[in-house]
Amino acid sequence: MKVLVPVKRVIDYNVKVxxxxxxSGVDLANVKMSMNPxxxxxxxxAIRLKEAGKADEVVAVSIGVKQAQETLRTALAMGADxxxxxxxxDDVHEDIEPLAVxxxxxxxxxxxxxxxxxxxxxxxxxxxxATGQMLSALLGWSQGTFASxxxxxxxxxxxxxxxxxxxQTINVTMPAIITVDLRLNEPRYASLPNIMKAKRKxxxxxxxxxxGVDTTxxxxxxxxxxxxxxxxxxxxGSVDELVEKLKEAGAV
Amino acid sequence: xxxxxxxxxxxxxxxxxSFVENEIYPHEDLVERTGEVPAEIAQEIKQKTxxxxxxxxxxxxxxxxxxxxxxxxxxVERELxxxxxxxxxxxxxxxxxxxxxDGDQVDRYLMPAVRGEKMDALxxxxxxxxxxxxxxxxxxxxxxxDWVLNGTKHFISGADHADFFIVFVATGEDHTPRGPKKRIxxxxxxRGHPGFTVRDGYKSVSHRGYKNMxxxxxDCRLPDAQVLGEVDGGFEVMNTWLYATRITVATMCVGRxxxxxDYALDYAAQREQFGQPIGKFQGIGFQIADMITEIDxxxxxxxxxxxxxxxxxxxxxxxASAKLYASEMLARVTDAAIQVHGGMGLMDDFPLERFWRxxxxxxxxxxxxxxxxxxxxxxxxxxxxA
Ligand SMILES: Cc1cc2nc3c(=O)[nH]c(=O)nc-3n(C[C@H](O)[C@H](O)[C@H](O)COP(=O)(O)OP(=O)(O)OC[C@H]3O[C@@H](n4cnc5c(N)ncnc54)[C@H](O)[C@@H]3O)c2cc1C
Ligand SMILES: Cc1cc2nc3c(=O)[nH]c(=O)nc-3n(C[C@H](O)[C@H](O)[C@H](O)COP(=O)(O)OP(=O)(O)OC[C@H]3O[C@@H](n4cnc5c(N)ncnc54)[C@H](O)[C@@H]3O)c2cc1C
Numbered sequence: 001m002k003v004l005v006p007v008k009r010v011i012d013y014n015v016k017v018x019x020x021x022x023x024s025g026v027d028l029a030n031v032k033m034s035m036n037p038x039x040x041x042x043x044x045x046a047i048r049l050k051e052a053g054k055a056d057e058v059v060a061v062s063i064g065v066k067q068a069q070e071t072l073r074t075a076l077a078m079g080a081d082x083x084x085x086x087x088x089x090d091d092v093h094e095d096i097e098p099l100a101v102x103x104x105x106x107x108x109x110x111x112x113x114x115x116x117x118x119x120x121x122x123x124x125x126x127x128x129x130a131t132g133q134m135l136s137a138l139l140g141w142s143q144g145t146f147a148s149x150x151x152x153x154x155x156x157x158x159x160x161x162x163x164x165x166x167x168q169t170i171n172v173t174m175p176a177i178i179t180v181d182l183r184l185n186e187p188r189y190a191s192l193p194n195i196m197k198a199k200r201k202x203x204x205x206x207x208x209x210x211x212g213v214d215t216t217x218x219x220x221x222x223x224x225x226x227x228x229x230x231x232x233x234x235x236x237g238s239v240d241e242l243v244e245k246l247k248e249a250g251a252v
Numbered sequence: 253x254x255x256x257x258x259x260x261x262x263x264x265x266x267x268x269x270s271f272v273e274n275e276i277y278p279h280e281d282l283v284e285r286t287g288e289v290p291a292e293i294a295q296e297i298k299q300k301t302x303x304x305x306x307x308x309x310x311x312x313x314x315x316x317x318x319x320x321x322x323x324x325x326x327x328v329e330r331e332l333x334x335x336x337x338x339x340x341x342x343x344x345x346x347x348x349x350x351x352x353x354d355g356d357q358v359d360r361y362l363m364p365a366v367r368g369e370k371m372d373a374l375x376x377x378x379x380x381x382x383x384x385x386x387x388x389x390x391x392x393x394x395x396x397x398d399w400v401l402n403g404t405k406h407f408i409s410g411a412d413h414a415d416f417f418i419v420f421v422a423t424g425e426d427h428t429p430r431g432p433k434k435r436i437x438x439x440x441x442x443r444g445h446p447g448f449t450v451r452d453g454y455k456s457v458s459h460r461g462y463k464n465m466x467x468x469x470x471d472c473r474l475p476d477a478q479v480l481g482e483v484d485g486g487f488e489v490m491n492t493w494l495y496a497t498r499i500t501v502a503t504m505c506v507g508r509x510x511x512x513x514d515y516a517l518d519y520a521a522q523r524e525q526f527g528q529p530i531g532k533f534q535g536i537g538f539q540i541a542d543m544i545t546e547i548d549x550x551x552x553x554x555x556x557x558x559x560x561x562x563x564x565x566x567x568x569x570x571x572a573s574a575k576l577y578a579s580e581m582l583a584r585v586t587d588a589a590i591q592v593h594g595g596m597g598l599m600d601d602f603p604l605e606r607f608w609r610x611x612x613x614x615x616x617x618x619x620x621x622x623x624x625x626x627x628x629x630x631x632x633x634x635x636x637x638a
Contacts, residue, residue: 070259070262073259073263074263074266077263077267189267189270189271189304190263190267190304191303191304191305191306192264192267192304192305192306192309192318193305193318194305195260195263195264195267196260196318198259198260198263199259199260
């Protein structure tokens, strides 16, 4: 079975984000970029499937700017077998919307014929949480979202999902789209031999036009603002004082 | 020199950095408090490093290393420099000098060192012979077919964890027009060998938990099979293999300085006095500017020296410049970082006082600043007959 893993290049989770002066978005110039952490978990899971003999090839795909090549190399260094870069934007500030990404992925799936698509549940930059679901709709494949446990058993996948109030376990029929949550696994470090090998692994470069997908945005960002700074807390001396303060604040 | 890192080098840097942040940083406070690395933590770091193929990455592939270039290795060391020396010791990088192993020494020392089964330590310095290595008193004399060693070595790093030692001792004296000159031979000595004891050393202000010990040889008898390289060939062994270790000191200083800098930059942006972030006062902003300029300069100087080594160019002076400048830069940067933090910089709530203490040794070991300046000046002046 072939596993396709879409990976997105996003602002590194350690970076303190800054809103651009014109409020059009987050400033990404000269900022450290990394693989979306949920996608890293997806890559890890795919490699584990391969190590367990349940998959025979792991293909990473990224859609975005040319620099996403670095993200793909990281996936290759972790252990993916090959990569596909779909260049769909020139400017790092141009985000490709989930529907366009899903349409391109649908074409890649048509071409690659994977048995499973493992994706992050969302990207940490815009938190859309939509690409996996849209891809499932476009392909007519089953979906298992927010996976915290995954067991592939022949033509069936057993997915434990983290939902409000607990865990839900579902069976989905393969081929399927599984989107992964934080607790599924802990991604490995790239090993030194794999880092050295990554450069020699194939990385195909395509464009959105190659797949005939129009990536023109359908959404307009009206404004982006920093979250309001939280006011400092106070330390109260007793429960009575706490209750009094809460009353003053109209909270009780 | 080609500017900028290759994709592999960027990935090596990112991987080692994230390893240090996740596997080393969390244990640092414990090591600082206790001055010890618990055995299970040491083992865990070693095993993870082995699993990732980074253990002994400074060795050629032919013996099971990763065959990194000097430049690649400098990048590994730079990122390791961010973390505690005591803990990083187990991200094993055995002495390259072990490549001089011959015959069954390969299976007894070289291979086990590369596989992480045995750890090594290197002993040159003596109470009476520091910068002046040739002044060493530790000696070996022939007795039957064997050698008998007597003398004391001190300041020997990693001796607490070492299974064997690479020891330099005097094996005779030549008379030259410039006076008597010691001949030196390198020996491999196993821990626990009769006549050889390892004693606790001194408490150092720098790098808590990275201990230095005292080695004593008292009629310690060794066969010829323990000679590393040629008899009386100690200087050749030294010059061939120890030449590059100063790059390690330099590049670790750069990595640590970058970690320190991040604290200073952050604090300068957050801390407000007189109604604004202190970084907006020129007195602080200019210190920040000088810090990053010096760090970048030291980084480039060090990578340029490593690049020269990779190209097989003479690099003694360039390495000396890198070691000298990077270690002195780190002293200035750690001092300035404390200044930016005001009183809090001195308190052990922040690691800045630790970085400041740790920085002190870098101007002393692997050749003091004075010795590096001496090398640089000699390299330039000797061809002019001065
Ligand atoms: C924590 C620690 C760990 C160490 N680990 C090891 C180890 O693992 N193995 C090992 O073999 N050694 C080790 N060393 C020894 C280290 O390499 C020596 O400390 C160093 O070479 C300096 O020697 P010294 O301390 O005896 O100082 P000295 O040589 O006595 O120097 C004293 C001062 O005189 C100056 N000086 C000396 N000669 C000259 C000159 N010709 N011109 C101008 N100034 C001069 C020096 O620069 C210095 O300022 C370690 C040292 C320390 C502190
Ligand atoms: C061991 C110790 C004992 C002490 N004992 C006492 C005590 O008994 N009683 C007491 O009242 N205090 C005491 N202090 C406090 C001491 O006086 C302060 O630490 C000192 O005034 C600096 O203040 P700060 O530490 O808050 O640093 P900050 O004022 O926050 O300064 C941080 C950095 O910003 C710089 N900076 C600030 N403003 C400007 C500016 N306008 N332009 C340029 N640079 C600027 C500073 O020079 C410094 O480099 C003690 C401090 C220490 C460390």
